């Protein structure tokens with residue numbers, strides 16, 4: 206598959222078939238992740254792929270708890286009708302995947318001086334994000350669906366305990382992966398003019414980006 210096709214056609218998948226993901230495929234996904242650009246080529250990341258059934262079941266429960274906390278406590282715009290849709294998605298198997306990859310920043314070997322710690326941590330998160338995107342695109346290329354679960358961060362302690370992860374590693378996200386049980390339609394993007402500008406001349410008036418408008422749709426990730 207062309208890179209362009211993977212980028213344009215990929216979409217988040219949140220319902221999966223139970224078919225296991227082959228060990229060789231898992232290695233290909235992780236290979237894609239570790240080949241991402243990363244700050245200093247320091248590769249301050251760590252990936253834990255979870256195939257084992259009992260662990261997956263418990264992890265999914267934690268992810269659902271995290272998602273409910275996110276919707277009920279963090280989000281400003283969720284009403285009871287929406288929560289009914291969410292509960293129905295949960296009972297239909299939302300986020301239940303044959304493979305999860307937990308992605309960590311590894312802060313044990315910092316490259317920069319102490320006063321640049323915050324800067325380095327932000328660089329590491331950017332590097333980890335590049336790795337995740339590589340993994341998502343490679344999964345799509347291999348006919349697999351995936352979803353980037355940022356809500357996992359809300360339950361970092363529980364997930365680290367579950368996986369037996371030591372100090373020094375910071376959970377950034379969990380990726381759920383598997384054959385898609387259903388492929389929703391592509392979620393719309395804002396127009397280029399709204400979110401970008403090409404600078405063609407040095408005679409620039411001061412400018413600021415146009416104000417953000419309301420989301421195009423209620424951005425509820427359950428399909």
Ligand SMILES: Cc1cc2nc3c(=O)[nH]c(=O)nc-3n(C[C@H](O)[C@H](O)[C@H](O)COP(=O)(O)O)c2cc1C
Pocket residue numbers: 215216217218219352353354355356357391392426427
């Ligand atoms: C940093 C980040 C965190 C995300 N966290 C979640 C999440 O916790 N749950 C979820 O269902 N989707 C999550 N997503 C997926 C987004 O909802 C999704 O990418 C977005 O709605 C655009 O849809 P698309 O991926 O199908 O193009 C996350 C994506 C990113 C980049």
